[in-house]
Amino acid sequence: MSERLGSLRSLAYGARRRLSKVVLAGFFASLAGAAAAEEITIAALGDSLTQGYGLVQEDGFVPQLEAWLRARGHEVTVINAGVSGDTTAGGLARVGWTLTPEVDAMIVALGGNDLLRGIAPEVSRANLEGILQAADAGSVEVLLVGLQAPGNYGPDYKAAFDAMYPDLARAYGALHAESFLGGLETAAEEDRTDAIARYMQADGIHPNAEGVARIVEALGPEVEALIARVPRS
Numbered sequence: 105m106s107e108r109l110g111s112l113r114s115l116a117y118g119a120r121r122r123l124s125k126v127v128l129a130g131f132f133a134s135l136a137g138a139a140a141a142e143e144i145t146i147a148a149l150g151d152s153l154t155q156g157y158g159l160v161q162e163d164g165f166v167p168q169l170e171a172w173l174r175a176r177g178h179e180v181t182v183i184n185a186g187v188s189g190d191t192t193a194g195g196l197a198r199v200g201w202t203l204t205p206e207v208d209a210m211i212v213a214l215g216g217n218d219l220l221r222g223i224a225p226e227v228s229r230a231n232l233e234g235i236l237q238a239a240d241a242g243s244v245e246v247l248l249v250g251l252q253a254p255g256n257y258g259p260d261y262k263a264a265f266d267a268m269y270p271d272l273a274r275a276y277g278a279l280h281a282e283s284f285l286g287g288l289e290t291a292a293e294e295d296r297t298d299a300i301a302r303y304m305q306a307d308g309i310h311p312n313a314e315g316v317a318r319i320v321e322a323l324g325p326e327v328e329a330l331i332a333r334v335p336r337s
Contacts, residue, residue, distance in 0.1 A: 143179040150213035154186025163313035192231035213249040225264035246278040287322025
């Protein structure tokens with residue numbers, strides 16, 4: 105009789121252990137699922153500066169930004185939606201297929217090639233507005249990165265171009281960063297030199313790997329503010 109009781113106790117103990125393992129497995133699976141659900145996907149819609157022109161992949165803006173954010177504890181994936189030579193019109197043409205269902209937020213950094221081509225500010229403004237409308241329709245949070253026009257286009261052109269970024273950001277409730285290259289200007293000031301060329305590639309237009317790192321340091325907090333706006337499930 106005692107042997108039978110011992111056997112029953114052994115079976116009951118084994119059953120409890122198996123049940124505990126099942127419960128714990130389900131618990132950790134639910135935690136993993138919750139963590140995955142909290143990961144945020146950001147699309148970076150831009151031109152060659154976003155695309156990483158002239159750099160090996162890991163030195164580009166998108167990989168460096170994603171690494172910077174992850175190092176600060178953010179579960180985030182940044183999608184490279186930069187196309188070299190793109191204008192605001194190009195960005196508008198492809199924003200629809202950029203905003204796939206998994207995209208939670210978008211960085212918009214366009215306008216430099218509009219300047220190079222002397223496109224009228226009202227045209228660029230209408231294109232950017234179309235991009236913001238698409239994001240708004242998809243409930244996607246936006247960080248609109250601005251740009252300052254040079255003075256050689258005249259004061260009216262410069263005033264209209266410079267103003268369109270903050271104006272549109274206010275109108276659509278988007279976040280606004282003054283300049284994509286602002287971090288390079290700050291770095292040059294801190295180094296007590298105006299030689300921004302140190303952070304540029306040989307063409308004098310695109311940043312080198314160190315320059316991109318400076319850009320990410322400056323824009324990173326703005327992207328963190330963008331992340332904070334994304335609703336958590």
